[in-house]
Amino acid sequence: MSATRTATSPKPRGIRQTMSDLHIWAGLLLGWVLYGMFLTGTVSYFKDEISQWARPELPHQSSVPDPADVAQRVAEELGRIAAGSTQWSIGLPTARDNTADAFWRLPAAQPGQRRFGQATFDPQTGHKVTARDTTGGEFFYRYHFQFHYMPVFWGRWLAGLAAMFMLVAIVSGVITHKKIFSDFFTFRWAKGQRCWLDAHNALSVFGLPFHLMITYTGLVTLMAMYMPYGERMAFKTPQERQQLTRELNAFIQPGKPSGRQVELASVRGMVREAQSLWGRDNIAQVTITLPGDAASRVAVARGEKARTSMSPQYLLFDGSTGKLLETHDHVGPAAETRGVMYALHLGRFGDTATRWLYFLVSLAGTAMVGTGLVMWTVKRRQKLPDPDRPYFGFRVVERLNIASIAGLSIAMASFLWANRLLPNALAQRAEWEIHVFFIAWLVTLAHAVCRPARRAWVEQWWMGAALLAGLPLLNMLTTERPLWRSLADGDWVFAGFDLMCWAFAALHVRFALRSARHQTPVPRGKRAQPQQQAGAVLVAPPIARDPAP
Incomplete structure (x- = not known):
């Protein structure tokens, strides 16, 4: 009798299983806030350059005055x-x-x-100076740790809470993943969900010391x-x-x-x-x-x-x-x-090469947060009784993922478009640039709610690509600083900005194409038509409970 009880009793949960649950939920609950903090913080490493671009009336500075x-x-x-x-x-x-x-x-x-x-x-x-009223890169920097439309005190408290959740997610993820370093050198191309899990692992391990440092020091500053x-x-x-x-x-x-x-x-x-x-x-x-x-x-x-x-x-x-x-x-x-x-x-002590290194590793951290968010839905969709009619909580997470990830790109690009299109004489012009940012972001949420998830991902990636690709053309039409003139003058602030817009536009095109082509694997034992899965282009899952193949 005792032997029977022993054989049928459930196996006690181990530390890795417990840490896996903690990792998943700590990353999900404030993941949308963290993604916005990471992306705006990433571009803030070049906030001075963004502010220069935002005021094209000011002449190019070839040397620093005394x-x-x-x-x-x-x-x-x-x-x-x-x-x-x-x-x-x-x-x-x-x-x-x-x-x-x-x-x-x-x-x-x-x-x-x-x-x-x-x-x-x-x-x-x-x-x-006689230049347009704008916050430029300072807006992204301030949003990164105190948001907007709320008292600064509460914004910074929210940022601190999100950073604490991030720290918990990092530590629990390291404990969960027993093959964390060996899997850094493993990438199984075109293997569906396994491929994106490998990408998530690589992004996590590549910047692990940086992610720990940037999260902890962010807490220390406040x-x-x-x-x-x-x-x-x-x-x-x-x-x-x-x-x-x-x-x-x-x-x-x-x-x-x-x-x-x-x-x-x-x-x-x-x-x-x-x-x-x-x-x-x-x-x-x-x-x-x-x-x-x-x-x-x-x-x-x-x-x-x-x-x-x-x-x-x-x-x-x-x-x-x-x-x-x-x-x-x-x-x-x-x-x-x-x-x-x-x-x-802040990374302000470094030269240009150091700032680019900060930028690239922080961008990898942004992708790490985004991949974890979307793979929460990727893994659970296959287990749904009817994937075409998921439960309410699943739909909420899926729509928030679309607006928080693809939608944020549209909102940030809209802010830059507003910088060029709003009349210079407009009262409270700098505030209206920020209003455009949030209006565009709210529209992406409404779009994500109204459209099928897969189509919403594809359409928002394409919209982000179009807005980013059009920024250099808009700059050419509205200022006297087109790309060819910036290159001829050695003005690498304007030239670099235009080139980076095209680089990120190309990245968004890649996301849109992969989202349109991706098919969800059919669960074993079920005969069903392959379901198109939204957002898998971005995504690698949170560290799995058992990451071994």
Whole structure:
């Protein structure tokens, strides 16, 4: 009797089976959010270049102007347009950014009103530029970790929750997959679902160290918001909190005005002194508090070039005399650790080759998330009693997959089309570019709900391909920066943008063709016509419960 019970009792679930379920559901529940975060974060490695493309009125910059001269010109202009402000902050041009940006604190701002003014300046003249109002690549960067149409606080909390789910999915996937490294070198071409599982494994293992790093460091960058209690207990007085702020950034706060008016000392001379320490083109920002007052202070911050830390380094000057008061060239161990994590996440320390490496591995991570999402439906469709009439939850996942993956490409391309087509004089033009992004994305969801799944995948891939392929042509018709002129001028920002649009258009064509041709394998023991499966072109499944053949 005991032997019978032993023979018929179910086998206990092992750690790999448990981790497999955790991996699948952790990846699915917030997978649509993660896919958007990954893709917009990927393109954000070139956000400065996207912002240049988004403002074609600004001339091509063949060399970086002297930051000292630019800072002086912009400071003089701010003295005219922002007189009475207690704080100016000037972002200087770099090899990747052909403008100087500034913002200033508005005096006597009332509750509910804007607290800061901002403008973009021509580095050659110091005057405000006449260019279209756009957020450019900054929109994708901000969406990546705080989304839109919601308070920033809650957007960042959602991003942190999604990152935590991603971390759980990565760790559980490694535990589940016992042949993770050997399968990296295995690819069975044209073997149906097995082929896409091999692709998923290769994408996962190829970027595994990067995926772990980018997920963990993303959490660390906002750790003070997620876990504020330790900081509140350790830094209780205003002086202690001010010291913490100085450890984490170079954005100095205005002090108490003296009431004695004096002329601001030469900003050019202060920047020159910083250049003697850090190099001519390695000055990022100049912050001026209480300009025109005897208590004025000027902070000249070091750039990120060749630094694997985002910890602030700056020189603090007396704004009325130009005398160097303090040198902040190091921070404490905790702040330095946070600075290194931040730098690893953003990747701004690297050269062009490093940014491309970040871009490609992050793109592989985007594909990893997308393949896992769609294979959830691929694996389960074959087990449905009637694949043509799946249950409600299956249909929800399938439609969200279409809109989140293929639809996001359409939305991002629509944002770029809006940049070229919206009238420059349109009120709140930058906001309308963003509205177009979300309207297009909502339309793709409605399309996915109304059309058969397979046709929706194919049609949205083709629409994404058409929009991307048409962007260089639209740019040619609406600006004076066509591809051939950009190549002749050596303007690789515009030329590279056009070429990458065509490259991604070709990739979307490939997806559309594979989606149209793919057939779902007939389950064993069933005589049925092959079912066309939506989305298998993209997809490799989540790591299977038993990945062995």
